[in-house]
Amino acid sequence: MRFSTLGAGSVLLSSLCATSHAYRLPQIPFSPSDDSLGTSPHPPPGDWNPLEHMSGIAPYHDAPGADITPPDGCEVTSVAFLVRHSCIYANDDEWADFMEPFVNRLEKYQQEGGSFQGAGPLAFLENWESPINEGNLEALTGPGADDAFAFGKRLRKLYPHLFPPKDLGKGSSKGKKGRTDKVKEPFRIWTANSNRDVGTAKAFIKGAFPKRHEGDDGEGDGKYLSLIKVNNKEASWSSSLTPHKVCPAFTKEPGKPDAQEWLEHFGVAPLERLKKLMPNFEWALRDVIALMMLCGYESVIKGVGKTEFCKQGLFTAEEYSDFGYWNDLIYHKMTGYAAPVAPYLGIPWVNTSLHNLLEAPEHRHHRDGRPHLGLLKEGDGLPDPDRPPNATHSQSLFVFFTHREEPPVALVALGIWNQTTVGPLPTDHRPDNRVWKTSHVLPFLGHVAIEKLTCGSHKHPKDYARILVNGAAQPLPREDLADGPGKSCRMERFTEYVRERMEMFGDFEGACKKAE
Numbered sequence: 001m002r003f004s005t006l007g008a009g010s011v012l013l014s015s016l017c018a019t020s021h022a023y024r025l026p027q028i029p030f031s032p033s034d035d036s037l038g039t040s041p042h043p044p045p046g047d048w049n050p051l052e053h054m055s056g057i058a059p060y061h062d063a064p065g066a067d068i069t070p071p072d073g074c075e076v077t078s079v080a081f082l083v084r085h086s087c088i089y090a091n092d093d094e095w096a097d098f099m100e101p102f103v104n105r106l107e108k109y110q111q112e113g114g115s116f117q118g119a120g121p122l123a124f125l126e127n128w129e130s131p132i133n134e135g136n137l138e139a140l141t142g143p144g145a146d147d148a149f150a151f152g153k154r155l156r157k158l159y160p161h162l163f164p165p166k167d168l169g170k171g172s173s174k175g176k177k178g179r180t181d182k183v184k185e186p187f188r189i190w191t192a193n194s195n196r197d198v199g200t201a202k203a204f205i206k207g208a209f210p211k212r213h214e215g216d217d218g219e220g221d222g223k224y225l226s227l228i229k230v231n232n233k234e235a236s237w238s239s240s241l242t243p244h245k246v247c248p249a250f251t252k253e254p255g256k257p258d259a260q261e262w263l264e265h266f267g268v269a270p271l272e273r274l275k276k277l278m279p280n281f282e283w284a285l286r287d288v289i290a291l292m293m294l295c296g297y298e299s300v301i302k303g304v305g306k307t308e309f310c311k312q313g314l315f316t317a318e319e320y321s322d323f324g325y326w327n328d329l330i331y332h333k334m335t336g337y338a339a340p341v342a343p344y345l346g347i348p349w350v351n352t353s354l355h356n357l358l359e360a361p362e363h364r365h366h367r368d369g370r371p372h373l374g375l376l377k378e379g380d381g382l383p384d385p386d387r388p389p390n391a392t393h394s395q396s397l398f399v400f401f402t403h404r405e406e407p408p409v410a411l412v413a414l415g416i417w418n419q420t421t422v423g424p425l426p427t428d429h430r431p432d433n434r435v436w437k438t439s440h441v442l443p444f445l446g447h448v449a450i451e452k453l454t455c456g457s458h459k460h461p462k463d464y465a466r467i468l469v470n471g472a473a474q475p476l477p478r479e480d481l482a483d484g485p486g487k488s489c490r491m492e493r494f495t496e497y498v499r500e501r502m503e504m505f506g507d508f509e510g511a512c513k514k515a516e
């Protein structure tokens, strides 16, 4: 099976394959398709799946309400994607702070012949070995590469007209039939330079492009396709691709005390349960977090449905949701509305993407009405290929792979899911009416996209911008900015809005100065 962690992926791709009309795409189901929850003292209800409530430690799943069907009379004429890399073995901080201390104590307990008698759902720990170690931290997992491949296939299905044709260059050798188009420069996919990002981008390319274009191991053949690796600290691009890495004022710390306070509320009951199951083991409150993290990480290492940490039903649905909220608290002060620097970090990608959408090649149609947007031919008067990455482009689809911090700061720059308008996040209970829910944006391959929709007749087309988060359209935060079809915004208004936001949050250097 190719889609080992994308339980939903195969359903989704097969439903995609069943459609014939390229511009009326099917509703993408938000499919909680995990049948892996075994019997346990606390079985989560029905189709409830912990992996959909685990913030950033989960295989890709669409956000609720996902449906990228263009509104009636509209087609997508350009789109920019900001995508988190695919599944990794473990984030090094999460390993060091939570999982490793638990794993170390467990190994000691195993070696010393500690008892697992009566451990019930924890009995599997007697023979369990950690698949995570210092050597594979942060490395892309096998299922993670499969998911990135599936994501590439999926985008090709969803936006076929925005990719270069699959048969491009096929007939270029003499005497063979096929396309002989000469392209002036290759189609580009961009990625941050870390191995997990590059590996994700290469797997994506293999899924989205024919063998002929994919080049050596997904690097692109250099003629029709190029993978652009952007150094994490490259000045011309870093503020839009990896801004948190070039911003001294950015910090992962401020939400941690809130999360700890919250853990001290919700973690006590599950900790007591664990203690009863293995009374001789030296439990710590943080182990509640460690076991939940291992449910997520083992799912993306071994494949969904293959980890006892999820299957044994160690925690209730409520407790997993509490863990999701624990993550929301951390990210809210790190990349959300309670992080003063967040909108400054997110606005460069928004500005660059707006620029790219506006500069995307105009609508051109074949005689049969099929739009022809995926490539420009020689003679189209393209700018110099050495131009900066945010200059005018010859393509209409922009895919950027980067780190978990970037999609949420782009949301903040856009003013979407502004928790401040609802209220602060408490640390003594979980407010289910909050709008800041990181499980909906942060899974591996989680993304924010801006689509340019072109609606109306070919003679009088009107352009709109639509924001998607993991497949679900998100209205911009003012009524006059969300009155277009399908929660979209008139392109002129969106352009004005982004300029306003640039005025408010454009001072990247100023905002990123570290307080002395």
Ligand SMILES: *[C@@H]1O[C@H](CO)[C@@H](O)[C@H](O)[C@H]1NC(C)=O
Residues within 6 Å of the ligand: 235, 236, 237, 239, 352, 355, 388, 390, 391
């Ligand atoms: C491209 O990025 C550079 C550096 O961030 C910036 O100075 C320049 O204004 C940008 N140009 C465009 C056209 O967005």
Ligand SMILES: *[C@@H]1O[C@H](CO)[C@@H](O)[C@H](O)[C@H]1NC(C)=O
Residues within 6 Å of the ligand: 348, 351, 352, 354, 355
């Ligand atoms: C923002 O985008 C506009 C083009 O839409 C460009 O002129 C400007 O330089 C950009 N600003 C930055 C800081 O990149």
Ligand SMILES: *[C@@H]1O[C@H](CO)[C@@H](O)[C@H](O)[C@H]1NC(C)=O
Residues within 6 Å of the ligand: 337, 343, 412, 413, 414, 415, 418, 419, 420, 421
């Ligand atoms: C979030 O909402 C608050 C309250 O309306 C507003 O003051 C603030 O500017 C918003 N934040 C961002 C980044 O848009």
